[in-house]
Each structure stands twice: as C-alpha cells, then as structure tokens.
Amino acid sequence: MKIEVEICCGTACYLLGASQMVDIENDLPDGLKDSVEIIPRTCLGLCERDNIGKAPYVRFNKSEVMCEATEEKVISRIRELAAGTKEA
Ligand code: FES
Known part of the structure; x- marks a missing residue:
C-alpha cells in the first residue's frame, strides 16, 4: 500500500511554505x-484550529498531521514510514 501524503495548498499553507x-x-x-x-x-481545515501547531500542514495516511512542514521534514517522515519504523 502506498504512503499517502496530502499537501495542503490552501492559502494559509501555501503562503507559509507549501x-x-x-x-x-x-x-x-x-x-x-x-x-x-x-x-x-x-484547505484541510487545520488552519482554523487553534490547538495544533502552525501551517503549513501535511497529512500522512489520512491520520497523522505534520505542522510547520518542510520538504526536508516530509521526506524524512516518508523514509520512516517506508521503513516501517513508525506507524502513521
Ligand atoms: S490552508 Fe492549509 S489547512 Fe487551511
């Protein structure tokens, strides 16, 4: 099964680095x-919540949200998930 990586390209996320x-x-x-x-x-709807970190947001396998995502962080998380070391 592929690792699903949703990159939010809504206005807030896009402006902050998406x-x-x-x-x-x-x-x-x-x-x-x-x-x-x-x-x-x-917009994934996450930018309207105030109980999580800041945009930009990336969601892995429809469940795990990464705040303040950068390409480097996302690739590193993909590596971990692909290696099966940590479940999303
Ligand atoms: S713009 Fe990304 S969650 Fe709203």
Missing part, C-alpha cells in the same frame, strides 16, 4: 518514488 513542497515528488529518492502518493489538497 508552495515549496508542491513538487516534492521530483525530489524523492528513487527508492521511495513508487511507494508514495503525493496529493495536493485545498
């Missing part, structure tokens, strides 16, 4: 490309 993550697919290491599905999303 714009730099939309082409993350091209930067994935070859060994990971086939195990990941990158899905750009409009």
